[in-house]
Amino acid sequence: MGKIGRGYGSEWHLLRYMGRHRNQLQETILSKTGGEKIEWCDSEFSLKNEPLEHDIELKGVDFLPDPIIRKEWTETWPQTGNVHNWDAVGQLVINNKKEWLLVEAKAHLGELKSECGAEPEGNSRKKIVDAMNSAKKSFNAENTSVDNWLAPYYQFCNRLTMLQFLNENQVKARLLFIYFYGDKDKEHIKKYPQSAKEWESELERMYQWTGIDKKSCIWKRVHIIPISTNPLVIK
Numbered sequence: 292m293g294k295i296g297r298g299y300g301s302e303w304h305l306l307r308y309m310g311r312h313r314n315q316l317q318e319t320i321l322s323k324t325g326g327e328k329i330e331w332c333d334s335e336f337s338l339k340n341e342p343l344e345h346d347i348e349l350k351g352v353d354f355l356p357d358p359i360i361r362k363e364w365t366e367t368w369p370q371t372g373n374v375h376n377w378d379a380v381g382q383l384v385i386n387n388k389k390e391w392l393l394v395e396a397k398a399h400l401g402e403l404k405s406e407c408g409a410e411p412e413g414n415s416r417k418k419i420v421d422a423m424n425s426a427k428k429s430f431n432a433e434n435t436s437v438d439n440w441l442a443p444y445y446q447f448c449n450r451l452t453m454l455q456f457l458n459e460n461q462v463k464a465r466l467l468f469i470y471f472y473g474d475k476d477k478e479h480i481k482k483y484p485q486s487a488k489e490w491e492s493e494l495e496r497m498y499q500w501t502g503i504d505k506k507s508c509i510w511k512r513v514h515i516i517p518i519s520t521n522p523l524v525i526k
Contacts (some may be wrong), residue, residue, distance in 0.1 A: 299398070299474055299475060299476040300398055300474070300476070301378070301396040301397050301398040301399075301402065301469075301471055302378065302396065304396070304398060304471045304474065304518075304520050305378055305379060305394070305396040305469065305471075308518070309331070309379065316518075317329060319516060319518065320392075320467065320514075320516065323467075323514050323516050324383060324385065324392070324465065324467070324514055325385055326383040326384060326385040326392075327384045327385060327387075328383075328384045329381045329382070329383055329384070329392060330381055330382045330384070330389075331379065331380075331381040332349060332354055332379075332380045332381060332382070334346055334347060334348055334349055335347040335349075348376045348377055348378065349376075349377045349380045350374050350375060350376050350377070351364060351368075351370070351374050351375050352364045352453075352457075354377075354380050354391070355391075355462065357462075360457075360460055360462060363460060364456065367418065367422050367456060368418060368419065368422055368452075368453075368456075369409065369414075369415035369418050369419065371415065372408060372409060372415065373408065375449065375450070375453055377393050377394060377395070378394050378395055378396045378469075379394035379396075380392070380393055380394065381394070383465060388463070389463075390463040390464060390465055391457065391462065391463065391464040391465070392464075392465050392467055393450070393453070393454070393464060393465070393466050393467065394467045394468075394469065395446075395450060395466070395467070395468050395469070396468075396469040396470075396471065397468070397469070397470050397471065398470075398471040398474045398483060398520075399474065399481040399482055399483045399484075400481075400482045400483075400484065400493055401481055401482065403444060403447065403493060403494075403497060404443045404444065405442075405443070405444070405445045405446045406441060406442030406443055406445045407419060407441040407442060407445045419441070419449070420437050420441075422452050422456065423437050423440045423441070423448060423449075423452050424437055425452075425455065425459075426448075426451055426452040426454075426455035426456075427440065427502070429455045429459075429507065429508075429509045430451060430455075430501075430502075430503040430504055430507050430509060430510065431503070431504035431506075431507045432501060432502035432503050432504065434502065435501060435502025439500055439501055439502065440501060443500075444497050444500060444501055447497060447501070448501055450466055451466070451501075451503070451513070453466075454466050454509065454512060454513070455509060458509065458512065464512065465512045465513070465514060466512065466513045466514065467514045467516065468513070468514070468515050468516070469516050469517075469518055470484070470487070470490045470494070470515070470516070470517045470518070471517075471518055471519075471520050472484040472485055472486055472487055472489065472490060472517055472518070472519055472520065473485055473486075473519050473520040473521055473524060474520050487517035490517055494515070
């Protein structure tokens with residue numbers, strides 16, 4: 292987990308919305324997912340003598356109470372390196388039943404890009420490839436090479452892989468991707484979309500590269516929400 296930007300960045304804006312604009316965020320998410328309410332999970336405090344902004348995000352499947360599923364995940368996915376870090380985790384109440392809601396937030400286009408860092412011939416890479424090949428079937432992307440899932444949209448694809456794993460193991464879950472627009476930082480180096488439309492073309496390029504079928508059943512459990520960093524700004 293990187294240091295939270297002060298006044299900019301996806302982590303900053305998500306925490307800001309969850310703290311200061313929680314009702315608007317809640318209503319937006321419930322409207323998109325069809326849920327009735329959300330019960331958010333707390334993250335852990337930062338380690339002793341660490342800066343307070345280094346509070347620890349929930350990782351992997353640590354939020355699950357079932358030790359059997361947690362163990363199954365450790366056998367499915369390598370536990371070294373950069374494991375799944377969630378920007379927020381909650382339980383979505385939908386049709387009077389609870390489902391896990393795993394949240395990823397982005398604010399600039401560079402956050403879409405990443406690649407698998409596991410050694411090409413190592414056991415960790417093999418686990419990742421096997422898990423992704425299984426997930427690709429669920430998203431009707433069998434004809435797309437797994438190499439397309441390993442780069443340059445690796446994080447997006449490993450989140451899809453997690454979703455497939457959970458639902459395959461009878462753990463109801465959904466992914467929520469929040470794309471903030473209207474952000475900027477002091478250096479003006481990164482490319483921050485200034486409208487929801489600016490995100491659309493980049494996301495569509497990602498979907499085509501990874502070969503996912505947005506008509507697949509599991510894609511119904513993936514939710515995309517563009518949110519303005521300040522709705523009062525007139526474009």
